Amino acid sequence: MIKKVxxxxxxxxxxxxxxxxxxxxxxxxxxxxxxxxxAKVAAxxxxxxxxxxxxxxxxxxxxxxxxxxxxxxxFTHVLYYLDTTxxxxxxxxxxxxxxxxxKWKLLSAADTARDSSGAELDDFDIRMAQYSIGFGxxxxxxHRLGAVMNILSEKFAVKGINNYTKDQTDGGxxxxxxxxxxxxxxxxxxxxxxxxxxxxxxxxxxxxLPYQYVLAGAHKxxxxxxxxxxxxxxETSFAWKCGLEAELSDxxxxxxxxxxxxxTDFTLGFGIPYDNWDMDYAFFPHQDMGLVHRVSLGVHF
Numbered sequence: 001m002i003k004k005v006x007x008x009x010x011x012x013x014x015x016x017x018x019x020x021x022x023x024x025x026x027x028x029x030x031x032x033x034x035x036x037x038x039a040k041v042a043a044x045x046x047x048x049x050x051x052x053x054x055x056x057x058x059x060x061x062x063x064x065x066x067x068x069x070x071x072x073x074x075f076t077h078v079l080y081y082l083d084t085t086x087x088x089x090x091x092x093x094x095x096x097x098x099x100x101x102x103k104w105k106l107l108s109a110a111d112t113a114r115d116s117s118g119a120e121l122d123d124f125d126i127r128m129a130q131y132s133i134g135f136g137x138x139x140x141x142x143h144r145l146g147a148v149m150n151i152l153s154e155k156f157a158v159k160g161i162n163n164y165t166k167d168q169t170d171g172g173x174x175x176x177x178x179x180x181x182x183x184x185x186x187x188x189x190x191x192x193x194x195x196x197x198x199x200x201x202x203x204x205x206x207x208x209l210p211y212q213y214v215l216a217g218a219h220k221x222x223x224x225x226x227x228x229x230x231x232x233x234x235e236t237s238f239a240w241k242c243g244l245e246a247e248l249s250d251x252x253x254x255x256x257x258x259x260x261x262x263x264t265d266f267t268l269g270f271g272i273p274y275d276n277w278d279m280d281y282a283f284f285p286h287q288d289m290g291l292v293h294r295v296s297l298g299v300h301f
Contacts (some may be wrong), residue, residue: 028207028208028209028234028235029200029206029207029210030150030172030174030195030199030200030210031210032107032128032129032130033130033174033194034210035080035086035105035107036282037059037078037086037088037105037294037296038056038059038074038076038090038280038296039076039294039295039296040056040255040269040278040280040282040296041056041059041060042257042267042282042294043243043256043267043268043269043270043271043281043282043283044227044244044255044256044257044267045256045257045265045267046241046243046257046259047229047257048060048227048229048243049178049190049192049216049229050180050188050227051064051188051216051218051225051227052067052190053067053188054067054072054092055068055072055074055090055091055101055298056090057092057099057101057146058092058101058102058103058132058134059103059132059148061146061176061192061214062101062134062135062147062176062178062192063136063144063178063180064136064144064146064190065098065134065135065136066098066137066144066180067099067136067180068092068093068094068099068101068136070094070300071092071094071300071301072092072093072298072299073091073299073300074089074090074091074296074297075087075089075090075296075298076088076089076294076295076296076297078292078293078294078295079291079292079293079294080292081292084107084108084109084126086105086106087105087106088103088104088105089103089104089105090102090103090104091103097137098136099136099137101132101134101135101148102131103130103131104131105129105130105132106127106128106129106130107126107128108126109125110125110126123158123159124157124159125155125156125158127153128155129154130150131151131152132148132149132150132151133148133151134149134176136178142182142183143181144180144181145178145179145180147175148176148177149174149175150173150174150175150176150195151171151173152171152172152174152200153169153170153171154168154169154170154171155168155169171200172198172199172200172209173197174197174198175195175196175197176193176194176195177192178190178192178193179191179192189215189216190214190215190216190217191214192212192213193213193214194211195209195210195212196211197209208234210233210234210235211233212231212233214231215229215230215231216229216230223247223248224244224245224247225244225245225247227242227243227244228240228241228242229241229242235261236261239260239261240260241257241259241260242257242258243256243257244256244257245271251272251273251274252271252272253271253273254270255267255268255269255270255282256268256269257269265284266284267282267284269281269283269294276299277297277298277299278297278300279295279296279297279298280294280295280296281293281294281295282294
């Protein structure tokens with residue numbers, strides 16, 4: 001019975017209407033777009049569009065890709081709810097004054113549902129993939145513009161007793177556009193429109209992507225970095241996020257984040273930079289579904 005409950009939870013998390021998940025007016029698709037993968041960004045509560053000064057800009061504000069220097073790689077592993085895993089690979093490359101970014105992200109959930117006696121009922125397999133390609137360019141002193149194309153695919157497969165099978169596969173394309181401005185005294189700001197484009201099918205009906213209109217900022221104060229985002233979109237009329245990073249030493253960064261959508265969530269994490277390497281960790285506790293752990297390993301040269 002536990003396995004059956006687990007299956008129901010996974011279906012609700014990734015396939016139910018947004019009204020069930022986020023108390024919003026309609027269903028959305030492409031939920032993988034909303035799942036943080038970078039441990040650094042997750043530890044800051046997801047508030048990154050105003051900062052966006054590394055390869056993670058490909059997911060939060062593509063205009064920030066113009067701030068990449070050299071070559072950057074990042075691999076992330078996420079232990080998500082109910083034994084679901086997420087893996088992501090991100091690549092950033094400086095192209096003179098411009099910048100290029102690529103991301104691959106895959107969510108996997110597979111298990112066997114059983115009845116109370118332990119007899120097998122159904123095997124299920126959920127796969128969600130995201131491929132992102134983006135560019136950022138400077139357009140004036142301190143001003144940058146950028147755009148990203150997100151290619152999505154989702155597959156839900158069930159194999160039941162008596163060789164019963166059911167497969168549902170769909171795909172879609174979304175776009176992000178962003179503006180980024182580097183101000184004075186360590187401040188920067190961003191405006192982003194996320195997830196514009198065709199939706200995917202949810203319960204055999206096409207649903208829009210979780211579009212967002214974002215205003216964001218970041219402020220450096222001595223050894224502290226504060227970032228914030230406020231947005232509206234398909235899933236909420238208004239939400240905000242903020243994060244704080246403390247540079248405790250040359251080799252350690254402590255981070256904390258807060259997000260307020262339909263409820264208040266917090267995250268904690270840290271970063272360990274060493275030479276050209278960075279290791280980041282984020283921890284998110286969910287009251288009902290357990291803990292989420294994220295680990296990212298990055299290198300730049």
